[in-house]
Amino acid sequence: MVGEKALFGMGVEELRAVVEGLGLQKYRAVQLGDALYKQRVERLEEVTTLPAEVRERLAAEGYRMGLPEIVQTAKSVDGTERYLMRMADGETVETVWMPGGDGGERGDGSEAASEEEGEAGDAEDAVETHISKARCGAPVSSQNKYGDSGTSSQNDERDLGGYKRATICVSSQVGCAVNCQFCLTAKLGIRRNLTAGEIAGQVAAVLNRQRVRIGSGKGVETPSRINLVFMGMGEPFLNYDAFMKAVHVLRGMGIPESRMTVSTSGILPGILQFANEPVRPKLALSLNASNDAVRREIMPITKKWDIAALLEAVREIPFGKREYVTFEYVLLGGVNDQPEHAREVLVLLQGMKAKVNLIVWNPGPGIEFHQPTPEDVAVFHRMLIDGGIPTFTRRPRGRDIYAACGQLKRTVEPGFVEIQPVG
Numbered sequence: 001m002v003g004e005k006a007l008f009g010m011g012v013e014e015l016r017a018v019v020e021g022l023g024l025q026k027y028r029a030v031q032l033g034d035a036l037y038k039q040r041v042e043r044l045e046e047v048t049t050l051p052a053e054v055r056e057r058l059a060a061e062g063y064r065m066g067l068p069e070i071v072q073t074a075k076s077v078d079g080t081e082r083y084l085m086r087m088a089d090g091e092t093v094e095t096v097w098m099p100g101g102d103g104g105e106r107g108d109g110s111e112a113a114s115e116e117e118g119e120a121g122d123a124e125d126a127v128e129t130h131i132s133k134a135r136c137g138a139p140v141s142s143q144n145k146y147g148d149s150g151t152s153s154q155n156d157e158r159d160l161g162g163y164k165r166a167t168i169c170v171s172s173q174v175g176c177a178v179n180c181q182f183c184l185t186a187k188l189g190i191r192r193n194l195t196a197g198e199i200a201g202q203v204a205a206v207l208n209r210q211r212v213r214i215g216s217g218k219g220v221e222t223p224s225r226i227n228l229v230f231m232g233m234g235e236p237f238l239n240y241d242a243f244m245k246a247v248h249v250l251r252g253m254g255i256p257e258s259r260m261t262v263s264t265s266g267i268l269p270g271i272l273q274f275a276n277e278p279v280r281p282k283l284a285l286s287l288n289a290s291n292d293a294v295r296r297e298i299m300p301i302t303k304k305w306d307i308a309a310l311l312e313a314v315r316e317i318p319f320g321k322r323e324y325v326t327f328e329y330v331l332l333g334g335v336n337d338q339p340e341h342a343r344e345v346l347v348l349l350q351g352m353k354a355k356v357n358l359i360v361w362n363p364g365p366g367i368e369f370h371q372p373t374p375e376d377v378a379v380f381h382r383m384l385i386d387g388g389i390p391t392f393t394r395r396p397r398g399r400d401i402y403a404a405c406g407q408l409k410r411t412v413e414p415g416f417v418e419i420q421p422v423g
């Protein structure tokens, strides 16, 4: 099995079994856990709390720390960084670092939201932000190939010192089977699931690269407020167990679940299981259409689970007092962005503790949709607000380097095997 000798991703019990299997005392498991999740040590040889002999024995048994390796990076004009992460078997996924966040947390009642709102202003600002960006045009440069982001120290200082919080967008699968028509990741098909260690390991690798300290753990920069969104490549709820295990590992690294958001395209069994989790991140559902007919066209998975079934399942989740469920809605010009669609969304979400994140569609090669006009976005946004739904338009991050929502696509694709899409 892939990654079976990777220590990163193992829980307390598993680590204990490893050390006991080598005839070592239990407290060695605690030391190993601290090295993995608090100090985020990348190489077994560097775990200095363990005697050299123990390290050598672990290595001889085939164990390694097992963090994904950052093999390529790209940096956006807006500070966003996109990383190509290589797993032990050579498979790669992408992970995105967004200093300052992307506005996705606003209005969901969480701590992250209050910080974001305090800094970014209200919904009106969100509209303005979007419109001015859209008018400037997202610069899609011809240099959006991976290049090392080892930029000048001046840039690094500004980026590291200037942010108060950052969001990391994490992948859950190599590729995706869901086949949404507007998404670049869908073009890859699915290669395999990531393990819990590979999911959480992306976060550890990024935090190490950015030298972020969490609690008393490793790092030299200011303690930072890190938010995680499971919105990278893949469908987390089609890799449910590994995803949930990763959530626990990440908590062990000092990131509370209240700072994590998982986005699903609407995998009904996953939503039902998620509803019963004692510890769960915040939920975002990619609604993306106001009726089944349009949704079937752009998200064929709707044929399996329709909007009514998904909303019924979401309504059953025992949300906390201040908790809102987020509905993501990618605006596709002329397809789902007209006033009649906004009216239908209002009817669908009536009576729910819901907020809507509007995402202006990010283009990609070979995908035949159009961006909505800034006017249509503004009208759509205003109609939802007037209908009583807290609505935010996401700041597009890293579009110039293909790091924005739905733009994640491995650059290394030879031998990629497409399997039958779901739905």
Ligand code: SAH
Residues within 6 Å of the ligand: 182, 183, 184, 230, 231, 232, 233, 234, 235, 236, 263, 264, 265, 266, 285, 286, 288, 328, 329, 330, 359, 360, 361, 362, 363, 364, 405, 406, 407
């Ligand atoms: N698979 C999960 C999470 C990853 S996609 C899901 O679909 O929810 C994260 C978000 O990006 C989803 O809301 C998805 O609808 C959106 N998205 C996909 N492609 C996009 C694109 N080209 N432009 C803007 N948003 C996109």
Ligand code: SF4
Residues within 6 Å of the ligand: 176, 177, 178, 179, 180, 183, 184, 185, 186, 232, 233, 234, 235, 265, 406
């Ligand atoms: Fe997969 Fe999400 Fe892209 Fe749909 S939008 S293809 S579910 S990654």
